[in-house]
Amino acid sequence: MWRQGPPWWNAGAEEGTRRRLPWLTTFVLTVFVQIGSGFAEHGQGGREHLTPFARALLFLATAVLVLRHRYPAPVMFATAGATLVYIGAGFPYGPIFLAVAVGCFAAVVAGHRRVGWGAVGGLWVGHLLIAHWLYRWLPPTDDGARPWSQEIVVAVWVVAIVAVSELGRVRREQWVKERAERAQAAERRAGEERLRMARELHDVLAHSISVINVQAGVGLALLDSDPEQARTALTTIKAASKEALGEVRQVLGTLRAPGAAPRAPAPGLDRLPELVEQAGSAGLTVDVTTEGAPAKLPPGVDLAAFRIIQEALTNVVRHSGSRHARVLVRHDKASLTLRIDDDGPATGTDAGGSGNGLAGMRERAAALDGTIEANPRPDGGFRVTAVLPLVAGVGARMETGRDPMRRTAPQEDQ
Known part of the structure; x- marks a missing residue:
């Protein structure tokens, strides 16, 4: 058929x-x-x-x-x-x-x-x-x-022709509708894939370029007075750019071979120490606290957790005057909770971001039926809290009466 x-x-x-x-x-x-x-x-x-x-x-x-x-x-x-x-x-x-x-x-x-x-x-x-x-x-x-008996035969013939024609019309309309639905589904999947790649590229590049930007500024400032420190900054730039290129190739590799498995595993919380080291090279001290018994996370949750922490630390580097951040990772039976704090205040400078960082975090959490809150703290700092269910559908969405992703300028830049 x-x-x-x-x-x-x-x-x-x-x-x-x-x-x-x-x-x-x-x-x-x-x-x-x-x-x-x-x-x-x-x-x-x-x-x-x-x-x-x-x-x-x-x-x-x-x-x-x-x-x-x-x-x-x-x-x-x-x-x-x-x-x-x-x-x-x-x-x-x-x-x-x-x-x-x-x-x-x-x-x-x-x-x-x-x-x-x-x-x-x-x-x-x-x-x-x-x-x-x-x-x-x-x-x-x-x-x-x-004979009128023959007219009955003709009448039955006429009705049969019309009935078969109507059946064909209905079936054809069903085929056209199904084809349109398949085309819409394919277009929707393509759009979701483009959005996923854009989100991945944004998270990779925003973090790495922020580190490169900070280290480039350090290198320029110390080029004459402290050449050794300037060399260290350039080494950090080289390492950050190399890692960014590798992750970009991994994301773009799916475009060359649709459906093929990536050559390198997607990043997860096992690379959190590496992320803390990168933040340290940008002048940010990060304290990590883990609560609960760490368990093997679903790949989607693991990747989303890494990217959310990465984006939050990137925002601290770009928009906060604080050089100290705290990351809490809490493992529960049904969910994973992330909390990233900095002491502020906001620098008020334009870091040249796209304004998509917080939106990307929200999309990642929503894709897993999770929640995100990003708000200034009463003491002047800023806090990002994410709750990611370990099973789809676990956990209700937070209703705060206002947009939980709204943050004060200029920290909303990312």
Whole structure:
């Protein structure tokens, strides 16, 4: 079974796309109607013989079907009209009605329901008039009124054509809807992947460039007075830039090989000492306290915890006058709590950030059904608190009556 509908059905389904003409199916149908009508002639001795005019009507009724996908309404009327003239001329009943069925199906499926119903209904009414009234003046000369039992058969045939056409229309609409939903889902996944990569790149670059910026300033200030200290600053810059390049390559590697496993494991809390060392090279002293029994964290939680601490320390380096920060990592049975404090005050300088750091932390926490609070402390410092459930859906969201991500300028820069 086709998941997106038959190929001939979906071709040109998008608005503005022209379908290829169904030459093959139309040719087969034309040959079948011509040959089948010849056999029908031998079984209906009381009807007129097939003349060149009859053959022309049969050809017209089927040949126009080659345009049924582009012009369904005119084709439906042309087929029904040719069939009605064929019947009125007294030629034998036969497979010409198959052309009417194909034309009606194409019209209804294309959305021209009234056209399909009207053309088939008009053909039926015309047949009733010919069979029970106009037959006196139409060939064959010795023809009489048709039995009403045959009209019941014709009525059932008409209803069957309309029912099958409506069923095809409904099924096609379902296919179109499913295809649109699949396209939307693919676009949504692509957008989520772009957002994830942007968040990763922001966190990596913001932290590393902040360290590089601080060390570059130290190196410039001490270049003449203390060359050895300046050399240390340059060494730190080299190490930070090398690490940043490695993480950027890891993130971008998924673009080159979608679905492939990263060459290096994603960072987690096991690299927290390394993060503290980097912050120390930028002049920030970080005290880490761990509460509870450390357990193996889910990969998503482990990565989010590392990035949240990284971003919070980056903000301290960029926006706080304090050179001391405290990190609390609390392991509970159902959640992981992170708290990052600095004593402030805010420097009030423009650090050139993008303003996306706190938003990125909030997105990371929300993706895990966690919460983030980032607010100034009463004593003048700043505190970031994150609660990350270890199981999706654990933990209610904090309702504070105000945006928990709002922080005073200029610390909101990241």
